[in-house]
Amino acid sequence: MQVLKFGGTSVGSVESIKQVLQIIEQHRQQGNSIAVVFSAMGGVTNQLIEIGRMATTGDTDYMELVRRIEDRHFNVVKALIPVKEQGKVFAHVRGIINELEDLLRGVSLIRELTLRTHDLITSFGERLSTTVIAEALKSRGVPAQFLDARTVIKTDAQFGQAEVNYTLTNQLIQDHFAKTTDIQLVTGFIGSTEKNETTTLGRGGSDYTASIIGAALNAILIDIWTDVDGMMTADPRKVPNAFNIPTITYAEAMELSHFGAKVIYPPSLQPAFARNIPIRVLNTFNPEHEGTVVSRTAERRQYTITGISSIDDIALVNVQGSGMIGVAGVSAKLFGILATHKISVILISQASSEHSICFAIDPRGAEQVKQILDTEFATEIAHGHIDSIAIERELSVIATVGEGMRKSSGIAGKLFSVLGKNGVNIVAVAQGSSEINISVVINKNNLSKALNALHNIFFQSEARMLNLFMVGTGLIGKALLNQIHAQTDYLRQEKLLRICVVGVANTKKMLLDVKGLELDEWHERQLTDGVTTSLPAFIEKIKDYNLPNSVFIDCTSDKDIVQHYESLLDANISVVTPNKVANSGPYSEYRRLQRTALNRGVKFLYETNVGAGLPIINTVQGLMTAGDRFLKIEAILSGTLSFIFNTFRPGLSFADVVREAKEKGYTEPDPRDDLSGQDVARKILILAREAGFPLEPDDVTINNLLPKACLDAPTIPAFFEELERNNDYFENLLTQAEARGEKLRFVAAFENNKAVIELRSVGPEHPFYQLTGADNIVSFTTERYKERPLVVKGPGAGAEVTAAGVFADVVSIGSYLA
Numbered sequence: 165m166q167v168l169k170f171g172g173t174s175v176g177s178v179e180s181i182k183q184v185l186q187i188i189e190q191h192r193q194q195g196n197s198i199a200v201v202f203s204a205m206g207g208v209t210n211q212l213i214e215i216g217r218m219a220t221t222g223d224t225d226y227m228e229l230v231r232r233i234e235d236r237h238f239n240v241v242k243a244l245i246p247v248k249e250q251g252k253v254f255a256h257v258r259g260i261i262n263e264l265e266d267l268l269r270g271v272s273l274i275r276e277l278t279l280r281t282h283d284l285i286t287s288f289g290e291r292l293s294t295t296v297i298a299e300a301l302k303s304r305g306v307p308a309q310f311l312d313a314r315t316v317i318k319t320d321a322q323f324g325q326a327e328v329n330y331t332l333t334n335q336l337i338q339d340h341f342a343k344t345t346d347i348q349l350v351t352g353f354i355g356s357t358e359k360n361e362t363t364t365l366g367r368g369g370s371d372y373t374a375s376i377i378g379a380a381l382n383a384i385l386i387d388i389w390t391d392v393d394g395m396m397t398a399d400p401r402k403v404p405n406a407f408n409i410p411t412i413t414y415a416e417a418m419e420l421s422h423f424g425a426k427v428i429y430p431p432s433l434q435p436a437f438a439r440n441i442p443i444r445v446l447n448t449f450n451p452e453h454e455g456t457v458v459s460r461t462a463e464r465r466q467y468t469i470t471g472i473s474s475i476d477d478i479a480l481v482n483v484q485g486s487g488m489i490g491v492a493g494v495s496a497k498l499f500g501i502l503a504t505h506k507i508s509v510i511l512i513s514q515a516s517s518e519h520s521i522c523f524a525i526d527p528r529g530a531e532q533v534k535q536i537l538d539t540e541f542a543t544e545i546a547h548g549h550i551d552s553i554a555i556e557r558e559l560s561v562i563a564t565v566g567e568g569m570r571k572s573s574g575i576a577g578k579l580f581s582v583l584g585k586n587g588v589n590i591v592a593v594a595q596g597s598s599e600i601n602i603s604v605v606i607n608k609n610n611l612s613k614a615l616n617a618l619h620n621i622f623f624q625s626e627a628r629m630l631n632l633f634m635v636g637t638g639l640i641g642k643a644l645l646n647q648i649h650a651q652t653d654y655l656r657q658e659k660l661l662r663i664c665v666v667g668v669a670n671t672k673k674m675l676l677d678v679k680g681l682e683l684d685e686w687h688e689r690q691l692t693d694g695v696t697t698s699l700p701a702f703i704e705k706i707k708d709y710n711l712p713n714s715v716f717i718d719c720t721s722d723k724d725i726v727q728h729y730e731s732l733l734d735a736n737i738s739v740v741t742p743n744k745v746a747n748s749g750p751y752s753e754y755r756r757l758q759r760t761a762l763n764r765g766v767k768f769l770y771e772t773n774v775g776a777g778l779p780i781i782n783t784v785q786g787l788m789t790a791g792d793r794f795l796k797i798e799a800i801l802s803g804t805l806s807f808i809f810n811t812f813r814p815g816l817s818f819a820d821v822v823r824e825a826k827e828k829g830y831t832e833p834d835p836r837d838d839l840s841g842q843d844v845a846r847k848i849l850i851l852a853r854e855a856g857f858p859l860e861p862d863d864v865t866i867n868n869l870l871p872k873a874c875l876d877a878p879t880i881p882a883f884f885e886e887l888e889r890n891n892d893y894f895e896n897l898l899t900q901a902e903a904r905g906e907k908l909r910f911v912a913a914f915e916n917n918k919a920v921i922e923l924r925s926v927g928p929e930h931p932f933y934q935l936t937g938a939d940n941i942v943s944f945t946t947e948r949y950k951e952r953p954l955v956v957k958g959p960g961a962g963a964e965v966t967a968a969g970v971f972a973d974v975v976s977i978g979s980y981l982a
């Protein structure tokens with residue numbers, strides 16, 4: 165024997181009932197012996213409750229609602245039963261509706277609705293749905309029989325939530341099924357007292373009916389047909405990547421459903437659990453899907469946890485006081501009081517200091533609980549043994565559940581670490597010694613981020629997700645997006661990293677999409693779908709989305725954007741940037757950003773601030789971490805100036821060479837920054853700071869390369885005009901150096917707390933003489949690299965190498981989070 169149960173949505177419309185009939189027929193064709201339990205048509209039970217309420221208040225509009233219920237069932241008859249048989253079925257349905265109307269007339273006369281009558285009214289939903297489905301089946305020649313569960317399920321008289329008398333019920337069910345081989349079509353949710361008064365079985369009603377019948381008949385399997393593909397790893401409305409759980413144990417299902425998984429209500433399946441009858445949760449609308457099997461043992465799984473669930477809204481009550489330490493009975497009294505007032509406790513946590521107990525409850529009851537406890541503990545509070553009772557609101561509980569967590573270490577560690585890295589503060593924690601549920605209380609506004617971050621780490625180990633927000637889609641930004649796009653598959657497969665670009669902005673437009681932008685069409689979409697850029701709005705959105713593993717990338721040279729870094733880091737959002745502005749302002753600001761990132765456990769990365777993609781910042785940080793000391797730094801830090809001095813020849817136009825550098829993507833957005841020495845000054849300042857010296861911008865001396873007129877040029881075009889005008893000046897510099905057999909190099913040097921930048925002419929013996937193209941070179945003299953310095957050399961400017969450096973920083977955040 166196998167029991168099938170179809171829920172409200174499965175029998176909610178003509179179309180879905182057709183589907184149900186087909187499923188039943190398939191079972192019959194396969195020769196399975198089945199019993200089928202039905203819920204009321206979707207929505208009908210709530211309508212009946214409303215109808216009852218209206219009748220009690222004397223509102224006669226309830227009649228219209230009754231008419232609608234009747235019509236829905238008539239429509240099923242019309243659609244699924246041959247015309248010549250319809251008349252008798254209409255009469256049958258009408259008869260049941262008449263009975264309901266008589267009852268409601270009585271209610272509206274006496275203006276009173278007892279729980280007993282309430283149960284009777286709601287029983288009509290299952291009676292009607294099962295009646296029409298039974299008739300439809302019979303009209304197809306299926307040997308089927310309507311079974312009113314009130315004749316076999318016997319309960320006490322606790323209306324609304326009756327207790328089953330199993331001894332009697334089991335006997336009646338067994339007797340009934342022994343008498344017939346027809347398929348029994350059973351009304352869910354209802355039973356009756358020994359005096360034949362109608363009762364209902366409370367929450368999870370029809371599942372309960374299926375479970376009672378299955379247990380009584382020792383069924384081999386119970387199928388719960390619903391409208392989703394079984395139980396999921398998390399609520400798919402909150403976690404888009406949630407997926408089906410193929411097998412789950414009773415205990416796990418119990419833990420998960422306690423935390424809001426609405427698919428089944430496991431307590432109602434208790435009779436089946438007790439007899440070790442497996443339960444399958446299946447989708448009427450996707451019958452091919454394997455669904456979820458709930459049974460005593462689950463198959464070995466790929467994942468350490470089985471599911472994540474949450475309760476969106478809870479309040480935490482904290483009972484605290486020095487008088488509680490070592491005093492037995494406080495908790496007994498506390499929970500006694502809660503029990504007396506029928507207050508359901510969701511979670512309890514007590515630290516071993518015994519100084520406080522906190523527990524979570526439904527926030528709707530919080531105020532009442534506070535009043536009750538304030539009164540009941542008035543004496544203890546007056547004597548100062550207990551402080552007043554504190555309530556915290558706007559909280560959620562998240563639980564990770566799974567048998568795999570039992571006796572397995574590192575899961576709590578992973579859980580706390582991922583929440584920590586995402587800036588999710590943990591307000592309270594509870595783990596039962598069964599070890600199959602770890603629950604944490606967090607702020608409600610972090611719920612979605614926390615759920616997704618946990619789901620990602622526990623279930624999507626095939627790919628960690630990074631969510632990127634990028635400002636600046638110029639030379640570097642564009643190159644970066646292209647590189648990310650080209651590398652997406654590789655990162656996913658080989659580095660288990662999924663990169664999702666959620667937002668892009670330039671000076672004109674910004675575009676955000678939580679689901680991620682398509683990188684091959686981002687530019688077009690940005691132009692068509694984007695809105696006018698507001699940087700504060702962009703930043704607010706990033707914080708609002710509150711996505712796990714968020715990274716902000718600043719690919720501008722803007723001075724205002726850097727003002728936002730601190731607040732971003734503070735919100736646990738990592739920052740990656742080639743923009744040097746933030747790190748080359750006052751030392752205190754540089755320091756503050758470092759600190760904020762450190763305190764928040766997020767990353768602030770800027771390898772491309774110096775030498776583009778060359779590993780210069782990382783090298784300095786590595787030496788520092790290992791305890792080396794810097795004595796001297798000598799460097800050529802401008803790709804632009806390297807290129808210019810390696811390209812300029814007498815006879816060429818200096819201005820044209822500068823233009824060429826700009827075209828090649830070496831210069832700053834404003835090339836005056838390069839030629840004034842400003843860009844190099846920033847870089848040597850940043851290097852000195854990284855090397856442990858708290859330099860201020862004023863500590864860097866720039867011995868100017870340019871004639872004053874060039875320096876003073878008010879615009880970029882005016883600057884180029886001045887360069888043309890001063891061509892002789894540059895030719896002179898060059899010929900003088902060449903006459904000595906030397907080359908021009910714009911060198912930055914740091915020693916004894918001072919940085920100097922100047923144009924030098926170096927001979928062939930000098931290590932900087934050989935430099936070609938737009939190369940940079942940095943020579944570090946340290947305690948450990950004293951005899952011969954450590955040298956990093958290579959292309960230090962250009963879109964591809966710079967974007968690659970930014971990209972490497974981004975990817976390193978991915979590894980850090982993993």
Ligand SMILES: NC(=O)c1ccc[n+]([C@@H]2O[C@H](COP(=O)([O-])OP(=O)(O)OC[C@H]3O[C@@H](n4cnc5c(N)ncnc54)[C@H](O)[C@@H]3O)[C@@H](O)[C@H]2O)c1
Nearest residue numbers: 636637638639640670671719720721742743833961962966
């Ligand atoms: N070119 C290189 O070799 C190199 C090397 C290392 C670092 N960098 C740095 O990379 C950064 C970007 O350089 P680029 O050449 O790509 O510049 P770019 O001028 O080509 O692009 C700048 C982008 O930033 C946007 N932008 C500027 N201000 C903005 C604001 N307030 N709000 C929104 N968007 C804004 C612009 O619309 C544009 O899309 C600079 O900080 C530069 O110093 C460049």
Ligand SMILES: N[C@@H](CCO)C(=O)O
Nearest residue numbers: 802803804830831832
């Ligand atoms: N404009 C810079 C880019 C690298 O920061 C240079 O020429 O070196």
Ligand code: NA
Nearest residue numbers: 771774776778
């Ligand atoms: Na670098």
